[in-house]
Amino acid sequence: MSNKNLPFTLDEITAIAEKYPTPFHIYDEKGIRENARRLLKAFAWNPGFKEYFAVKACPNPRLMQIVKEEGFGMDCSSLPELLLSEKVGVVGENIMFTSNDTPEDEFIKAVELGAVVNLDDISHIDFLEKCAGLPELVCFRYNPGSLKGGNAIIGHPEDAKYGFTLEQIFEGYKKLKQMGVKRFGLHTMVASNELNPQYFVETAEILFDLVIKIFTELDITFDFVNIGGGIGIPYNPEDEAVDLEFVGEGIRKAYQERLIDKGHPELKLYMECGRMVTGPYGYLVSKVRHVKETYKSYVGLDSCMADLMRPALYGAYHHISVPARLDAPADKLYDVTGSLCENNDKFAIDRKLPVMEPGDLVVIHDAGAHGHAMGFQYNGKLRSAELLLREDHSVELIRRAETVEDYFATLNF
């Protein structure tokens, strides 16, 4: 079970919604910081441990600054993400650049910033050398193929477009060595929204075993192993959060037995989680616009799937709270919808909620990752504002809502 408490009182959120029109996303700074510290503590046994925040989950520089203050680096995969990272002062090897189908200008910027470049394909070795020169440190993304069982969102690794095959990994490192690269990293990313803690221990084991094979066959020692992101969050109150201490301890044991005891020198363990860093600490706050009774009962909000696409895209569950009616019985069956001309624009289908009325504030939980980030303007919907709930409960506007002028800004008419 996971709790679905709100970080603000009814009076607080009512006052916030009076100042900042709904809909908006609001992020809980205290929750983000405490969770970041918990993650770092679980891996404190590894002196070089680093978590690179996957910027795509919530690309707001104010939030990036907060996790930077906690000691995180940034995992970027596009030019704008690299530029955001630079803007918040995260450069050099505090950036992991994990991209695929990468254009030249992105490699050039990544190398210019001194980022750790993680190549997605063996052909990118020559491509990178031509466009930006090979840095002294290079990492490969390994795709374990059928060696690793599938995960619900990412699917089976052998069907995934990412990474090197096992054969290419050996060929690639051999080539890097010949080309004068001095330092090496190994990466994989095979899960998304995975709640089974054992999955991450097994991923680390696969990478550690591979490190030893390469170490033995090619006489290469590794600077780091990056086990990727993918730690899931308990969207459903019945889900259990990933036990970070279990993951940390399991990987510590594997590290000792499979790497150190086999003669490989100490190396740094990296992770690049996005979802679990901001996901549970972001809330989409809306107002009920209309209540409609036809063949079913509908609550129409002033937000829509442009503010949070996951329910429409994946049929994902997002918990919904009605702050003014927390004590009322949740005994009315509703579809909770947005106003997009798409019938899948629904935040919940057949959800038992308290009886609602127009004007009620509605809070959609776990919207802090792939929420605002996945926003779009289809149907002339404008992206909403982002607010930060500070630790002292003051509120900061960290991104204003889009206006009609923004919508027209790119037109040439």
Ligand SMILES: *Cc1c(COP(=O)(O)O)cnc(C)c1O
């Ligand atoms: C999306 C992504 C991540 C982060 O994944 P989460 O599920 O948000 O933890 C990390 N690395 C790469 C390469 C990604 O594409």
